[in-house]
Amino acid sequence: xxxxxxxxxxxxxxxxxxxxxxxxxxxxxxxxxxxxxxxxxxxxxxxxxxxxxxxxxxxxxxxxxxxxxxxxxxxxxxxxxxxxxxxxxxxxxxxxxxxxxxxxxxxxxxx
Amino acid sequence: xxxxxxxxxxxxxxxxxxxxxxxxxxxxxxxxxxxxxxxxxxxxxxxxxxxxxxxxxxxxxxxxxxxxxxxxxxxxxxxxxxxxxxxxxxxxxxxxxxxxxxxxxxxxxxxxxxxxxxxxxxxxxxxxxxxxxxxxxxxxxxxxxxxxxxxxxxxxxxxxxxxxxxxxxxxxxxxxxxxxxxxxxxxxxxxxxxxxxx
Numbered sequence: 001x002x003x004x005x006x007x008x009x010x011x012x013x014x015x016x017x018x019x020x021x022x023x024x025x026x027x028x029x030x031x032x033x034x035x036x037x038x039x040x041x042x043x044x045x046x047x048x049x050x051x052x053x054x055x056x057x058x059x060x061x062x063x064x065x066x067x068x069x070x071x072x073x074x075x076x077x078x079x080x081x082x083x084x085x086x087x088x089x090x091x092x093x094x095x096x097x098x099x100x101x102x103x104x105x106x107x108x109x110x111x
Numbered sequence: 112x113x114x115x116x117x118x119x120x121x122x123x124x125x126x127x128x129x130x131x132x133x134x135x136x137x138x139x140x141x142x143x144x145x146x147x148x149x150x151x152x153x154x155x156x157x158x159x160x161x162x163x164x165x166x167x168x169x170x171x172x173x174x175x176x177x178x179x180x181x182x183x184x185x186x187x188x189x190x191x192x193x194x195x196x197x198x199x200x201x202x203x204x205x206x207x208x209x210x211x212x213x214x215x216x217x218x219x220x221x222x223x224x225x226x227x228x229x230x231x232x233x234x235x236x237x238x239x240x241x242x243x244x245x246x247x248x249x250x251x252x253x254x255x256x257x258x259x260x261x262x263x264x265x266x267x268x269x270x271x272x273x274x275x276x277x278x279x280x281x282x283x284x285x286x287x288x289x290x291x292x293x294x295x296x297x298x299x300x301x302x303x304x305x306x307x308x309x
Contacts, residue, residue: 004301005288005292005295008295008300009260011234011238012156012241012261013238017151017152018151021147022143022144024169025143025168026139029136029172029173030136032177034176035177035178036132036179036180
């Protein structure tokens with residue numbers, strides 16, 4: 001057992017560099033063309049969309065939890081609300097007028 | 112530690128990049144030869160996986176070949192400092208993309224069937240526990256620890272690579288060491304402070 005953090009940090013293992021790594025990288029670059037002068041930071045529509053997506057990126061569990069909370073909130077509000085509560089000050093008559101469906105109209109009048 | 116200074120009569124890293132901008136494959140090969148080992152280790156320390164580290168270094172160098180003019184020596188940055196940032200960012204992207212799991216190399220390491228003496232086995236176990244604990248650190252804390260402790264960079268260079276001030280870097284390092292110490296204590300790798308004090 002160690003008494004000091006620095007002491008234990010020194011025993012961290014690092015693997016040898018894989019044989020032929022440099023040669024593989026150089027070979028991979030040999031047939032590639034360069035894109036000099038192309039501005040990597042050019043702010044195209046794709047880059048803008050990627051930025052927007054990354055701004056709203058949240059972990060899947062947090063997203064699922066958020067959706068669940070919103071759903072439950074909707075259920076609670078929906079089950080306890082009616083139009084009288086949603087439109088404060090509305091009277092029963094006004095509501096009846098609001099809800100009245102005139103089934104006597106002639107389609108021709110609207111065309 | 113940073114290799115740009117040790118070439119003597121050789122071309123500096125920055126002048127090699129200027130040649131790479133002119134499509135000079137030989138300059139690219141020289142730069143890769145000079146630094147691939149250094150950056151392989153940096154990538155490995157971020158992801159603890161040989162294949163991933165190899166891919167990260169290759170991707171980073173190929174990005175450099177594709178767009179060498181992205182590095183601008185006129186801004187005063189050393190090539191190695193700038194390239195550390197590229198490698199660390201690629202490593203962070205990769206570790207974010209992969210599924211949460213134990214680090215394969217650490218498991219392979221423990222699953223090695225070669226018969227070992229008890230003492231060697233214990234040592235391997237300690238090394239694997241240490242690697243796991245470091246890999247569990249938040250990515251920026253891990254990067255700060257790697258750059259300052261293992262890559263031997265100055266706080267100023269490490270701060271520049273991570274895009275924070277020196278104070279911010281010191282805070283990251285302090286939190287990394289605190290979390291690591293706590294983790295290693297629970298695994299019995301570090302003695303409790305009361306015991307060391309006595």
